[in-house]
Amino acid sequence: MDIDDAFEHYDAAAGECAPTRTAPRGRAAASNPTGRFERLIVEDDWEAEPDPDDASDSSSPPTRFYRDTSKSIITFHDSPDLSFSASLNPYRGCEHGCIYCYARPYHEFLGLSAGLDFESTIFVKEDAPELLRKTLSKKSWQPQVVHLCGVTDPYQPFERNFQITRKCLEVLLEFKNPVSLITKNGLITRDLDLLSEFAKWNGVSVAVSITTLDEPLRRKLEPRASSAEKRLEALRRLSDAGVPTAAMVAPLFPGLTDHELIPILERAKEVGITHAGYTVLRLPWGVKELVADWLNEHAPGSKQKVLSRVSEMQGKNMSGKGFKSRMRGEGVFADQIRFVFESACSRLEIPKRRPKLSTAHFRVPSAQKTLF
Secondary structure, X not given: OOHXXXXXXXXXXXXXXXXXXXXXXOOOOOOOOOOOOOOOXXXXXXXOOOOOOOOOOOOOXXXXXXXXXXXXXXEEOOOOOOOOOEEEOOEEOOXXXXXXXXXXXXXXXXXXXXXXXXXXXXXXXXXXXXXXXXXXXXXXXXXXXXXXXXXXXXXXXOXXXXXXXXXXXXXXXXXXXXXXXXXXXXXXXXXXXXXXXXXXOOOEEEEEEOOOXXXXXXXXXXXXXXXXXXXXXXXXXXXXXXXOEEEEXXXXXXXXXXXXXXXXXXXXXXXXXXXXXXXXXXXXXXXXXHHHHHHHXXXXXXHHHHHHHHHHHHOOOOOOOOOOXXXXXXXXXXXXXXXXXXXXXXXXXXXXXXXXXXXXXXXXXXXXXXXX
16 A cells, blocks of 8 residues: 555645434444534535445445644643553544544544544544654653553554554654553554563553444444454453553443443453453543434434433533543442442452553663664
């Protein structure tokens, strides 16, 4: 694949939305609602119905790639909900298309929709490896864990071609700066050679997110992510290579997937994870409408139960009642989930926290060594 041919020109001011009635094949969102910052609403007055017998699936919007010319690559935060303060995101938008993704509203800042645009319009930070190298070389850089990603998945399907995540890992390894990763794609095993090198000096931790073991449901929730079986196999291969691994049961859909918490932990224990975690569903901004539409189409009988329980755990806005509670919620249902998780981890002897990574080996390579 010629990477230059993958990119197209993008003008944020000319962004469009193209509403659809049902989710196109291979996509999770059923619509492309106008972003909350837009003054103009664009609606098609006609749309073609998808042909179920057409293998080419012309009804599905193609994935389009655009160059992201950001001048910095590491984002810092002070959220008490997260175990890291520095994150690196090689991509904006995510082709996995998880309908529940909290990152969807970020596309609205680009004049795009949190719906189909988020999963079909991807911005690629080609300069990420070099920007990372410059950042780590600065005297002001304090060695610390860099998290990949924090917003969108670093191992989306097209990472196989762009290899930006891999190149960033090579830079981090060169500087011996610790890294943590989270993904829901088995593609991460491609980089086992690098990750195993990090593990030799306690410089890496990998979490794989598993939402459900029900494959038909998984295809509808996360249409372009790896199957649960491939994710479990990735955890096994990483664990066998000495890489500390975690199963993140995330997010738990109350009333839809929360009953799978124990089975997922049991399967993850079998493949050798070193720790585990979970989050409950939260629905910021327009994500709540997208999920409501998804439930109407795929699980109408569960819609009222899911949304009412999310509201009870996360507040009326369904986005969380504040820091320190939004990841796991509050109230009776949240307490029940917490009890089940802690009891299962105790029975299965799974630690609930990842090992502390080492910054003691950090070094700035000499210019001559970098040259050769």
